[in-house]
Amino acid sequence: MKYMLIMGIMLVFGISVSAMAADTPAAPAAPKAAAVVNGTEIPTKILDTEVGLEQQKMLYSGQQIGASQMPVFKKAILEKLIDRELLYQASEKEGIKVEDAKLEEQITQIKKQFPDEKTMEKSLADKGITLAEIRSQVKKSMAVEGLIKTKFEKDVTVDDAKADEFYKQNIEKFKKPESVKASHILAKCDKADAAGCKKAEEKIKDLRKKIAAGGDFAALAKANSDCPSKDQGGDLGEFGRGQMVKPFEDAAFAMKQGDLSQPVKTDFGWHLIKVTGKTAAGTVPYAEVKEQIKNMLKNKEVSAKIRAYLEDMKKDAKIERNQV
Structure with a gap:
C-alpha cells in the first residue's frame, strides 16, 4: 500500500x-x-x-x-x-x-x-x-x-461480505455522472501577454493542422505540450464535470469520442483537446468495484x-x- x-x-x-x-x-x-x-x-x-x-x-x-x-x-x-x-x-x-x-x-x-x-x-x-x-x-x-x-x-x-455490505449501504457513491476521457496539448502563456498568447494560439493551430493531416497526437503532445501530461502523450485520464477549468470542460463535454477540438483558451494558455472516450451517467456494477472497495476498506x-x-x-x- x-x-x-x-x-x-x-x-x-x-x-x-x-x-x-x-x-x-x-x-x-x-x-x-x-x-x-x-x-x-x-x-x-x-x-x-x-x-x-x-x-x-x-x-x-x-x-x-x-x-x-x-x-x-x-x-x-x-x-x-x-x-x-x-x-x-x-x-x-x-x-x-x-x-x-x-x-x-x-x-x-x-x-x-x-x-x-x-x-x-x-x-x-x-x-x-x-x-x-x-x-x-x-x-x-x-x-x-x-x-x-x-x-x-x-x-x-x-472479506467479500464486508465489501458487499459497503456497496449496498453506499450505493449512492457508485452512481457515476457523465465523464470524458481526453488528451490535450497546452501552449502555455500569460493572459496579460497578448503577443505571447497570440504566438501560443498560432502554435496550437499549426499542431491541429498536422494532426488533422494524420499526425500522431501523442507524439506531438510529447514534443510540444507545456503540461506535465505530455509524458503520457497528453493523456489526462477520465474526468467529470467540475474537475477542469470551465472553458476546457465545456469544450470536452460538447465533443464526441474521437473528435479533435478547435483551439481552446483558458487561463493557462491555448489547448488542443482530443476526446478518447465518453461514459454516460449510471451505477457502477459491484463486480467492477469489489476489489477497489476491499482495498479502500x-x-x-x-x-x-x-x-x-x-x-x-x-x-x-x-x-x-x-x-x-
Missing part, C-alpha cells in the same frame, strides 16, 4: 522537469529547518518545494490556494512531513532495512525523468538539492513502506492504525515547529 504520508521523492522535492521549469515567487528569508523531529531537521526547502508542487497540481485541475489559505495549507503539508519523519525513525527502531539494489532502482527511475544528466544537474542545482539528499529521501520513503507492510498491513484483511483500517501509532509517538517525541 502506498500510504498517503509516504511522499515519493518526486513529491518531496518536486523534481519533475515541468515543475523545475516553473517560476518560484520571491519569498522572505526562512529558517533553515521548518521543523526538528527528535533532533532531525526537516529543511525548509523540502517544505517549500512540496508546497509549490502541490499548488501546481491544484492549478492544473482548476483549483487555487488563496493568500489567506496559505498558512493552513503549509501547516498541513508540514505535518505530513513530520509524520513521515516519525515513521522513518520508527522503521529504524524496528530494524527495517532497505536493499541497496532496490534503492538504486528507484534512483535510476528518478534520473529517467530528465532528458539527460546535464539537465538533471542544473535542475537540482536550481533547487539547491543534491543527489545525496534525493537518495536519502528515497531511502526513508522505502523504509517507511517497509514498516507499514510489516507492522500494520500484514494482519488486516477484508483495508487502507482505511491500516490508516487508522497508523494514525493511532503516530498519536502515541507524538506524546514522547520532541517536535519543534518553526514559523512557516
